[in-house]
Amino acid sequence: MAAPTTAPIDLSAAYLMAPTALADWLVIAPIGLMILLGAVLMMVRHRLHLHGWIAIPGLAALVLLDGMLLWRVVHHGPFTMTAGRWLPPFGISFTADLFGALMAFVAAVVALAAGIYALRDIDASGRRYGFFPFLMLLMAGVTGAFLTGDIFNLYVWFEVLLISSFGLLILGSEREQVDGALKYAILNLLGTTLFLIAVGYLYAIFGTLNMADIARQAGDYHGTAPLMTLTALFVLAFAMKAAAFPVNFWLPASYHTPRIVVSALFGGLLTKVGVYALMRVMVMLFPLQREDLSLVIAVSAALSMVLGALGALAQSDLRRMAGFAVIAGIGNVMAGVAIGGPTGVSGAILYALHSIVTMTALYLLIGEAARVGGSWSLQTLGGIYRKAPWVAASAFVIFFATAGLPPFSGLWPKIVLLKAALDIGAWWLSASILFSAFILTLALGRVFLLAFWRPQPAGAAVTVTTGTVERSAPLVGLVAIIVFFGLFPELPVRLSQEAAIGLADPTAYIQSVFPTGGAE
Template sequence: MAGPAISPIDLSAALVLAPTALADWLVVAPVALMIGFGAVLMMVRKSVRLHGAIAIAGLVLLVLLDAALLWRVSAHGPVTMVMGRWLPPFGIAFTADLFGAVMALAAAVVALAAGIFALRDIDAGGRRYGFFPFLMLLMAGVSGAFLTGDIFNLYVWFEVLLISSFGLLILGSEPEQIDGALKYAILNLIGTTLFLIAVGYLYAIFGTLNMADIARKAASLRGTAPLTTLTALFILAFAMKAAAFPVNFWLSASYHTPRVVVSALFGGLLTKIGIYALVRVTIMLFPVEREALSLTVAVAAALTMIVGGLGALAQSDVRRLVGYVVIAGIGNMMAGVAIGTPAAVSGAILYALHSVVAMTALYLLAGEAARLGGAWSLSSLGGLWRQAPWFSGVSFLLFIAAAGLPPLSGLWPKVALLKASLDIGAWWLAAAILVSAFLITLALARVFLLAYWRPRPEPAAGTVAGDWRITLPLGGLTALVVLFGLLPEPLLDLAYGAASGLADPAAYVESVFPGATMERGAVR
């Protein structure tokens, strides 16, 4: 006897049925690539001589993939891919907009530069204990953080990069490294715990973790849910990750302890992920709540800038000094978040891109200066201008860029932030930006006068050689700093486009939920 006819199941209500366009795989390709190369390096862990070549090949491919993704997003708008073909918000979404794509590309470029530098800086012991696999895992976490469209997975990628950063931090097992790693771990675990609490609180309010879904639901819940408290929790967690005042002391206590290439990766990338998350959450998801908390964020930004400047001026250890320059830059970026206008946010994004490149280069520069001079202390350095003229010229350019002086890349974001501050009448915030820049200029001028211009107190300890593993990454990053300074228009356009996309996330929401439209924070 024939049974009852089984009606077909309509899978279109739950699953993405259309095949994924090949170009859309670019959204997840950077993460998959880094995890894959990390696995390959683990499989050949006994052949440490191959690690460098394999890692550099992977990082070159990462730069190419991120460049292709940025082109795709620039040409066609935000791109979304949902895992497992489940429709959002149930499927985990990777969504790339201009902000995420340009940050991912900048991170890939400096990781490639650091990887080349590591070919000389990391010895066989460091490779045997996993420097290059940890680097691949770190970049998987960094890429995932910039490209995820799910706020819980932002937390997951934070954890991935933190695990790998712990391994990189203690590579060498020196007592100073263990001490620095302990401070780094405790404060970052506190920040991670706050982040997780905020995510749980968010899910309890919204019932979703998809950022596009949160953006379109926030307006309807405003006034009935404690969104300001939720936003304050996120700001505190991300400020701790970014090393903003008053939770900045872990950076100056730890970033000077590992190998210099690790310090360069941390200074260039890790704090910027905190800033990225802060901008993404406060500007795109909770702009009204950000406005309510703007004065608090602005005060923290001003104090971060001043503490960074004063700390740099007080240091005699070059690596510690660079750490305070990183902290001062975090204050500048937070100032853009506090102001919140598209012009201010574009200035913060532009500063983040500048800082990714310039701070990585500055740490590499400090390492090479210490190798040539045989010491980290300014009291023992001297004569580098006579010993290494080319290197000294590169140093001079990077010092100008880090101080925000014309005509290099540090100038334009400071000009944008100054103008945005004055436009809203926040003269005291503009004054903090100028005072911080003046203090950083004094600190870096002191380094140049003592370590480069002053005659050497003792005979030279290092030799000068044209090692391509040094000249290529340092020269390449310096060339980017000069190029961004002299031809800023393309980068300014990218930063403003990214800021506009955050202020009006309709295109972002449309890429995740086709057919949804947003008007004044509400979905129709």
């Protein structure tokens, strides 16, 4: 029987004894806000007229919070908050570095644009089915994935955004939506299962799930643990999430089925969470294994770019065309991961940021084109230039940006990636980037000529043209971002370079989690 003791217990080895600074709450405030708003919207689910009044200010507040978070990281470096006052690696950490803060901020901006667009695109039935609560939950999952410092929590946030995405996919319960949701669910659940297996494998090797803890230990296990098997599992799981070749076929089979604003959110955000996770794990945690797998990743990137562009050229349905354009963009991001180094990774980050905005804008553009032209098909669309000049002007900018043509935002990440590929002698990867851009230019030029420039074919559906500028306000806002950062790329280029350096050398990230070195 143990003798009683009155000796004081020293909790400082396991607990954070000092109160948490108010500014540190910024790292979890965006996630908490989205969960809270989702709950509030559920409580007023029968008062449909209140949904927009709650959701849009909430998304604007999300942009503000993520902007403040980004500002703090830019000026003061990464910072961490650990749940329950447990010191890491015992507690679950949320860590904001420049890469995660950039992705979270840009995601919030496009979510606000999509939310405003949804005020007119989602009818009473869609609101009754829960569009806005699902949107809040989706953004909680996306933001949580970008800001978590724990790899199991990354899996949890994937699950959160998947649950909400299932609800958004079948909004309306049409047969086409259920079919698309089934294909989406099967492949994503398979990817999630592989991710969970990899997480269990990782814990068995390292005995920790804290990313900073893994980053500082990974070098010690090189050659003594089956890290290649582990990283191959991660690459396959995240390739499924990102819709990279050869596990990309689910995306064009499902993204064309929901409401167009839902497709815009998916095309802009969900695949980028996959490439974010790939970069976080392969560049920051396992750089040596990334080097060994670089050829495999590069081949997948090249095939994603080329087949995505060719798929876009072959489509007559604008929604399917956009899905293949998303796949081509994912190939460009993966090319940067395969190349590695500060230039390659910065090109991948810059392209991911550009793609979040541009792919969201592309889907919203398609929604406006279909509304004006009365169809999703190039066989019946036409004359949009005369009926809706605002939509046609937006199409010109978005198509150029998607193809990587000057003077818009898509040009600069392509230049960075081309330079990085040529610097390491990967001429075939450079050729793939250029060939993909050329085919995408043909595909999007074909869409512009048929849907926007030529007169509408005889016998086509009656069109609705009133209120075009008002409805296009979110689209015009995204186009303005594309134009601005195309003409003034210095800030995003500089931030992406600093974010890439922070990924390749995670010393500041680790110190934010273990400021005194922590227990080994």
